[in-house]
Amino acid sequence: MTGIADYDAIVLGAGAAGLMCAATAGQRGRRVLLLDQADQVGKKILISGGGRCNFTNIHTGPERYLSANPHFAKSALARYTPADFIALVDRHGIAWHEKxxxxxxxxGSARQIVAMLLAETAKGKVDIRCGQSLSEVEHSDATFRGTFGNFRFTAPNLVIATGGPSIPRMGATGFAYDLARRFGLKVVEPRPALVPLTLGGADVLFRELSGVATPVEARAGKAAFREAxxxxxxxxSGPAILQxxxxxxxxxxxxxxFLPDAAPGWLVEAKRARPRATLAAALGGALPDRLAQVLTERLALPGELGAQSDRKLADAEVRLKRWTFHPNGTEGFAKAEVTAGGISTAGxxxxxxxxxxxxxxxxxxxxVDVTGWLGGYNFQWAWASGYAAGQTL
Incomplete structure (x- = not known):
C-alpha cells in the first residue's frame, strides 16, 4: 500500500450529481478526487432515455419533486436551472430536441453527456478513479480518510453521491444510507419510485391485456398524471403509472x-345515436378493442346500448372515469427508475x-430524500444539487 494522497474534497459516486459536483469544485481550484466502484463513470446516464439521455425538463419546479420537506429543493433548483444546463450542453455543441x-x-447519444461531464472534470483537473472497492471511510480531527483499492486518501470534505438502490444490475446499492447513518444522519425509508405496479386478486384479469397501451389519467393519493x-x-406500467x-x-x-376527454353524459348520448351498438363498440372508438372488451365484461353490460337504462349507463360512465385498481405491490428496485426517500433533508x-x-x-x-417526476427532473436535481455542493467545497 502506497502513501496517503491529500485532497480538498472526495466525491463518492461518479454519476450525474457526482460528476457535476467534482467539475464545479475542480474548476474553482479545489483538488478533487472522484471515486466510483463501477468500472466506468456515468453508467446510469448511458442507459437513460433509451440511450439518448433525457437530461433535463424545461418545466422544472420544486412542486414536481417529492420529499419529506417539499421546500428543501427550492434553493438549489433556483440557483442552477434547466437553462444553465442547456447552456452547458450548447457550449459543447451537443444537438438536442424537446419531446x-x-x-x-x-x-445523438447519452455518451455525449458523459463525454461533456468528463471534459468539465478534466478542465477542473479532477482525479477520477474507478473499478475498485471503497473501504475504511472514517472521520476524525476534521478530516475524512479512506481507502480505495490500495489507494489511501484524506480530505476535509466528503460528498456522498452514490445514489440509491434502484437498478441494482448497474451496481446500485444502499451504500449512501449506510455511510450517512455512520456519520449520524437520518434516513427516510427508501422505496422504489417511477416503478411498474403489480396486480393480483380481482385485478388479475387485466394482465391478459399485456402489451395494450392507452392514454389515461392515473391518480394516486392527491397526484394525477395524464399520459399513457x-x-x-x-x-x-407506462408513463402515467410510473408517475x-x-x-x-x-x-x-x-x-x-380511461376516457379523460369524454364529456359527461356521452354514453347516454351514444345510446340515443346508436341504440343497436354494444358498449364494447362504443368504447372501441376511443380505446383499444381488447381493453374495450374487458371493460365491457367487468361492467356487466352485454347486449345493445338501447337495452340498457340511462341509470346503468351513467353508472358505467362513473366507473370508467374512476376505475379503481388495488395494486398488491411494485416490481421493486430492480425495475424502479429512481429511489424515493433517502438521506433526510432535515440534517x-x-x-x-x-x-x-x-x-x-x-x-x-x-x-438525498428528493425525488423528481419522470421526464428529466431527476437529472436536473442531480445537476442542481451537485452544483450547490461544488460551489461550497
Whole structure:
C-alpha cells in the first residue's frame, strides 16, 4: 500500500450529481478526487432515455419533486436551472430536441453527456478513479480518510453521491444510507419510485391485456398524471403509472380515468345515436378493442346500448372515469427508475447540501430524500444539487 494522497474534497459516486459536483469544485481550484466502484463513470446516464439521455425538463419546479420537506429543493433548483444546463450542453455543441411535456433529449447519444461531464472534470483537473472497492471511510480531527483499492486518501470534505438502490444490475446499492447513518444522519425509508405496479386478486384479469397501451389519467393519493398507461403480464406500467407510483403507498388504490376527454353524459348520448351498438363498440372508438372488451365484461353490460337504462349507463360512465385498481405491490428496485426517500433533508443545508451536524460532509443527488417526476427532473436535481455542493467545497 502506497502513501496517503491529500485532497480538498472526495466525491463518492461518479454519476450525474457526482460528476457535476467534482467539475464545479475542480474548476474553482479545489483538488478533487472522484471515486466510483463501477468500472466506468456515468453508467446510469448511458442507459437513460433509451440511450439518448433525457437530461433535463424545461418545466422544472420544486412542486414536481417529492420529499419529506417539499421546500428543501427550492434553493438549489433556483440557483442552477434547466437553462444553465442547456447552456452547458450548447457550449459543447451537443444537438438536442424537446419531446413531449418539456423533456429534452440528445439528438445523438447519452455518451455525449458523459463525454461533456468528463471534459468539465478534466478542465477542473479532477482525479477520477474507478473499478475498485471503497473501504475504511472514517472521520476524525476534521478530516475524512479512506481507502480505495490500495489507494489511501484524506480530505476535509466528503460528498456522498452514490445514489440509491434502484437498478441494482448497474451496481446500485444502499451504500449512501449506510455511510450517512455512520456519520449520524437520518434516513427516510427508501422505496422504489417511477416503478411498474403489480396486480393480483380481482385485478388479475387485466394482465391478459399485456402489451395494450392507452392514454389515461392515473391518480394516486392527491397526484394525477395524464399520459399513457400500459398493461403488462404483471400489472400496470407506462408513463402515467410510473408517475403515480411515486405517490402510491401499499394498501392504497390507484384510480384511472380511461376516457379523460369524454364529456359527461356521452354514453347516454351514444345510446340515443346508436341504440343497436354494444358498449364494447362504443368504447372501441376511443380505446383499444381488447381493453374495450374487458371493460365491457367487468361492467356487466352485454347486449345493445338501447337495452340498457340511462341509470346503468351513467353508472358505467362513473366507473370508467374512476376505475379503481388495488395494486398488491411494485416490481421493486430492480425495475424502479429512481429511489424515493433517502438521506433526510432535515440534517442538510438546502443552500450547500452540507450536513448540519458534521461540517465537511455533503450529500447530493438521488442519495438525498428528493425525488423528481419522470421526464428529466431527476437529472436536473442531480445537476442542481451537485452544483450547490461544488460551489461550497
Amino acid at each position: 413531449t411535456l418539456g423533456q429534452l433529449f440528445c439528438d 398507461a400500459l398493461f403488462t403480464h404483471r400489472g400496470l 403515480a407510483s411515486s405517490y402510491w403507498r401499499h394498501g392504497e388504490p390507484v384510480t384511472i380515468d 442538510l443545508s438546502s443552500q450547500t447540501m452540507m450536513a448540519k451536524s458534521l461540517p465537511g460532509l455533503y450529500a447530493i443527488g438521488e442519495a
